[in-house]
Amino acid sequence: MTPDMPDVTRARHGRPVHHWRRDVVELAALFTAVAVADAVANLIGHGPDGPALLVISAIVLAATAGFHVWWSRHHGHAPPVSDTGARPAAETRPAGPSEQPGADEITNVLWRMRTTVKDEPGSLAALCTALAEGRVDILSLQTHPLADGTVDEFLLRAPGALAAAEITRAVALAGGTDTWIERADAHDLVDAPTRVLGLAARTALDTAELPLALRQLLGRCTIRTLPGTPAGGGRGPEPVPVEGVLEDTVMRLPAPEGGVLTVERPYLPFTPTEFARARALVELDTRLGPRIPRGHDVLTLPEGDHITVRRVDTGDLAAARAMHDRCSPHTLGLRYHGPVGDADRYLNHLLSPRFGRTLAAQTASGRIVGLGHLLWDGDETEVALLVEDDWQRRGVGGELLGRLVALAAEASCDSVYAVTKASNTGMVAAMRGLGLPLDYQVEEGTLVITARLDPTPVATAPGPQPPRLG
Numbered sequence: 001m002t003p004d005m006p007d008v009t010r011a012r013h014g015r016p017v018h019h020w021r022r023d024v025v026e027l028a029a030l031f032t033a034v035a036v037a038d039a040v041a042n043l044i045g046h047g048p049d050g051p052a053l054l055v056i057s058a059i060v061l062a063a064t065a066g067f068h069v070w071w072s073r074h075h076g077h078a079p080p081v082s083d084t085g086a087r088p089a090a091e092t093r094p095a096g097p098s099e100q101p102g103a104d105e106i107t108n109v110l111w112r113m114r115t116t117v118k119d120e121p122g123s124l125a126a127l128c129t130a131l132a133e134g135r136v137d138i139l140s141l142q143t144h145p146l147a148d149g150t151v152d153e154f155l156l157r158a159p160g161a162l163a164a165a166e167i168t169r170a171v172a173l174a175g176g177t178d179t180w181i182e183r184a185d186a187h188d189l190v191d192a193p194t195r196v197l198g199l200a201a202r203t204a205l206d207t208a209e210l211p212l213a214l215r216q217l218l219g220r221c222t223i224r225t226l227p228g229t230p231a232g233g234g235r236g237p238e239p240v241p242v243e244g245v246l247e248d249t250v251m252r253l254p255a256p257e258g259g260v261l262t263v264e265r266p267y268l269p270f271t272p273t274e275f276a277r278a279r280a281l282v283e284l285d286t287r288l289g290p291r292i293p294r295g296h297d298v299l300t301l302p303e304g305d306h307i308t309v310r311r312v313d314t315g316d317l318a319a320a321r322a323m324h325d326r327c328s329p330h331t332l333g334l335r336y337h338g339p340v341g342d343a344d345r346y347l348n349h350l351l352s353p354r355f356g357r358t359l360a361a362q363t364a365s366g367r368i369v370g371l372g373h374l375l376w377d378g379d380e381t382e383v384a385l386l387v388e389d390d391w392q393r394r395g396v397g398g399e400l401l402g403r404l405v406a407l408a409a410e411a412s413c414d415s416v417y418a419v420t421k422a423s424n425t426g427m428v429a430a431m432r433g434l435g436l437p438l439d440y441q442v443e444e445g446t447l448v449i450t451a452r453l454d455p456t457p458v459a460t461a462p463g464p465q466p467p468r469l470g
Contacts, residue, residue, distance in 0.1 A: 107160025110139075110184040111167065114153045114268065115176035119145070123175055124152060130174035135159055136167065142192060144271035151271055152176075155188055180268050196277055203285055206293055207313075207353035210256075210285045211376045212411050214263060214278055221265040223376065225255050225354055244282075246275045253279055256286035257354055290314070292353055297403075301395045307369070309399060312360040314351045319368045320360075321347060328389050334424045335386045337446070350375070350384075357407055361387075361396050372400030374407055374416070381413045385427060397430045405434055409453045417450040 117123040124143075131138060137157040144151040158167060168179045190198075199213040211223045226237040237260040244253040248269045255261040261282060263270075296310035312320070321344055324332065336346065350373050351358050361370035370387040383404050385397045408416050420427045422445055431438060431449045439450040 108157050109160050109162075110186075110188065111156040111158055111164065111181055112154070112184040112188060113156055113167065113171070113179065113181040114151060115171050115179040116146075116149045116151050117175055117177075119148075119150045123150070126174045127152065127171060127176055130170045131156065131167075134162060134167065134170055136162070139189065140191060142273075144273045146271070155184060200281060200284055203281055204288055205291070207256075207285065207288075207290055208292070208357045210281065210354070213281055216412075217277060217281070218263065218265060218270070218274055219268070221263055224262045224264075225257075225259060226262065227255075227257070227259040227349070244275070244279050246270060246272070251275050251278060253282045254286075255354070256282065257290075257352065290353060299399055301399075303394055305394070306364060307361045307396065307399075308364075309359055309361050309403060312351060312358050312368075312371075313353050314348060316360065316368070317347060317351060319362075319366070320351060320371060323368045323371070323386075323388055326388055326390075327386070331386070331389055331392075334421055334427075335384065337419070337421065356381075357404070359400050359403055361391075361400055370396040370400055372397075372404050374404045381408050381411075381416045383408070383416045383418050385418075385430065387426075392426060397426060398433050401430045402434065405436070405451065405453065413453060415450050415452045417448055419446065419448050421445060422447045 115127070117127060128138065131154075135158070138154055139157055140155040142153040144153065156167070164181050168176075168181055171179050196217065199217055202209045203213045214223055215221060240252045240254055240260055242254060244251060249264060249266050251263045251270055253261045253263070263278060290313060292311045292313050294311070296308050298306060298308050300306055324344055324347070349355060350371075356373060356375040358374070359372045360368045361372075362368045369391040370385070372386075373382075373384045375382040375384065383401060385400055387397045387400075405416055418427060418431060422442055424447070428447070428449065431451060434451055436451040436453065439452075441448040441450075
C-alpha cells in the first residue's frame with residue numbers, strides 16, 4: 001500500500017474501489033453551492049456594504065473548506081464495515097510492544113488476599129467470576145468457616161498492570177467484605193499442609209525456631225513470651241487454659257517453659273484454623289522440651305589463638321555466670337546498661353532458646369570468653385555482645401556478631417539492631433565490620449545501631465566452611 005492512498009479506498013486485494021454514487025452526490029452539492037453563492041451575490045452586491053460582505057463571506061467559506069479538509073483527513077477514512085467487508089480499525093491496527101500476546105504474563109504479580117463472604121450457595125462462584133473477568137488466576141484457595149460467614153483466603157496471580165485497589169473493588173462488587181490484600185512471593189506457592197509440616201520439622205530440631213515458625217505461618221505478627229516468674233520479681237501474667245484463648249486479633253497459648261505466649265496481628269483477625277495450627281506447633285514444642293543443634297566451629301584468631309563457637313542454652317548457665325565474674329564492672333555496664341549486680345538475673349532469660357539464639361566463644365579448656373545473643377524482640381531482632389576483658393580487641397566479638405547476623409538473615413529478618421552506650425567503640429567497630437547499611441540514633445548517651453540485612457549471607461572468617469550452628 002502506497003503512503004498517499006488511504007487503506008479504505010482499496011479492496012482486499014489492493015485494487016482501488018470507485019463509489020460512483022458518492023461522486024454524483026458531491027457533484028450535485030457543488031452545483032447547488034454555486035447557485036446559492038450567485039443568488040447571495042446578486043442580493044447583497046448592490047447594497048452599500050455589498051463588497052465588504054462578499055469578502056467576509058469568501059473568508060468564511062475558505063475557513064469552512066479548510067476545516068472540512070482537515071476533518072476528512074483525520075476522521076473520514078473509516079467507511080462502514082458493510083461497505084468493504086473490513087474489520088473495525090481498532091482490530092486491524094498492528095499491536096504495539098506492550099500489546100503483544102503474552103506481555104501480561106511477563107509482568108504477572110502474586111497476591112495474597114483474604115475476604116469474607118456470606119455462607120450461602122453461589123457466593124464463592126461470584127468471587128471467582130469477578131476475578132476471572134479481570135484475568136486474575138486463582139492458584140490456591142483455603143476456606144475458613146465462621147459463625148456468620150466464610151473467610152476465603154486466595155493466592156492470586158494477576159497482570160502487573162492490575163492494581164490491588166482494582167482487585168479489591170471487583171471483590172467488593174461480587175459480595176466480598178473486610179478484604180485484605182498484600183504482595184506474595186514464591187514461598188507462598190507451597191500448599192498449606194506442606195508448609196505446616198516443614199515448620200513443624202524446623203521446630204522439632206530447634207527450640208528457637210518456634211517464634212520464627214509462627215511468624216511464617218501467620219504472617220506479620222508480634223510474638224511475646226511472658227515468663228511465669230519475671231526476672232525482676234513480681235507477679236507473672238494470668239494463666240491461660242490449656243486449649244488457649246483466641247480473641248479476634250490476639251491469641252494466647254500456654255508457653256512451653258511456663259508463662260504465656262502471646263501472638264498479636266492487629267491488621268487482620270485470626271481464624272479458628274490459624275489458631276488450631278499455631279496451638280499444634282506450640283504443643284509439639286512443649287512435648288519435645290528444650291533442644292538446640294550441637295554443631296560448632298573451631299576458629300583461629302588473628303593472633304593465633306584457637307576458639308570454638310557453638311550454640312548454648314540454659315544448660316550453660318554456670319559457665320556464663322563464671323564469665324560474668326571475670327568481667328570488669330565497666331564491661332558489664334556497657335553490656336547491660338544498668339546496675340552491675342543485676343547482670344546475673346538476666347542470663348537465664350538470655351540463654352533460653354525461647355527468646356532467641358545464643359552463641360558462645362570458648363577456649364580449648366571449655367571456658368566461655370564471649371557471648372553473643374540474637375533476641376526476638378516482638379517483630380524486631382536485637383543483637384548483643386559480651387566479651388571478657390582479656391579477650392577484647394582480638395576479633396572474638398566480630399566472629400560472634402557475623403554469625404548472629406547470618407542467622408538473622410537465614411530467619412528472614414529485615415534488620416537487626418544493637419543498643420549500647422555511645423562510648424562503646426568496640427561494639428560500634430564490630431557493627432561497621434559487617435559491611436551492611438547502618439542507621440544511628442543517639443539519645444541521652446544511648447546509641448541504637450540498626451543494620452539493614454542483605455539477602456546474601458554475611459561473610460565470616462575465610463577458610464573451610466564450618467558446620468552449621470543452627
